[in-house]
Amino acid sequence: MDQDRETGTEFQPKFDAAGLVTAVVTDVRNGDVLMVAHMNAEAIERTIATGEAHFWSRSRGSLWRKGETSGHVLRVAEMRVDCDQDAIWIKAEPAGPACHTGAPNCFYRRIEGGVLVRA
Amino acid sequence: MDQDRETGTEFQPKFDAAGLVTAVVTDVRNGDVLMVAHMNAEAIERTIATGEAHFWSRSRGSLWRKGETSGHVLRVAEMRVDCDQDAIWIKAEPAGPACHTGAPNCFYRRIEGGVLVRA
Numbered sequence: 001m002d003q004d005r006e007t008g009t010e011f012q013p014k015f016d017a018a019g020l021v022t023a024v025v026t027d028v029r030n031g032d033v034l035m036v037a038h039m040n041a042e043a044i045e046r047t048i049a050t051g052e053a054h055f056w057s058r059s060r061g062s063l064w065r066k067g068e069t070s071g072h073v074l075r076v077a078e079m080r081v082d083c084d085q086d087a088i089w090i091k092a093e094p095a096g097p098a099c100h101t102g103a104p105n106c107f108y109r110r111i112e113g114g115v116l117v118r119a
Numbered sequence: 120m121d122q123d124r125e126t127g128t129e130f131q132p133k134f135d136a137a138g139l140v141t142a143v144v145t146d147v148r149n150g151d152v153l154m155v156a157h158m159n160a161e162a163i164e165r166t167i168a169t170g171e172a173h174f175w176s177r178s179r180g181s182l183w184r185k186g187e188t189s190g191h192v193l194r195v196a197e198m199r200v201d202c203d204q205d206a207i208w209i210k211a212e213p214a215g216p217a218c219h220t221g222a223p224n225c226f227y228r229r230i231e232g233g234v235l236v237r238a
Contacts, residue, residue: 036143079229080229087226101202107208109200115130
């Protein structure tokens, strides 16, 4: 089974105890990591069906279409899964800033000498 | 506190109940996502101190210097933290295939039409 997961062609996400996998979204234009979030089975289905990234909001406990309020949707260019199928990589074209803070992506600070520096 | 986490210069990782944050490693040369793993406080410290990526292995329950057996270490070029400080992005130069399967990275399959296709 674990061997199948690594080498096979069947998409069988390995959900954690909360029914989630980790999702990493990068900007298809420049490779920057835009955000890290979580997906449940429904979020994966909706993402594949619509071509727009959906996640599971752990804080709100609900399905979440990224950009549903801001308009800053993430148009999926490619989806990949990792070796043990507990993480998904989405290459996306963002319609606007991907971070709720208004930054282009959520990773706007470098860790340097133990403190954070604006990237 | 949450506001400080988003806007401040203090590095204060938001560990989950298991004492972990999510870590995403990309290849500094081409932006590919190499792997997704987890870090505890010690893994973060060792990574900063040595310039080589360390993680917490949930399956083995131990600190793990990536490449300690394979030699395929991940040399850290830059570390970033996301808005709410529960995810870390490492840009790294890999000394060899980053995936234990021998693939250059763990995301060697695209999700297409519900099945997996070699990327």
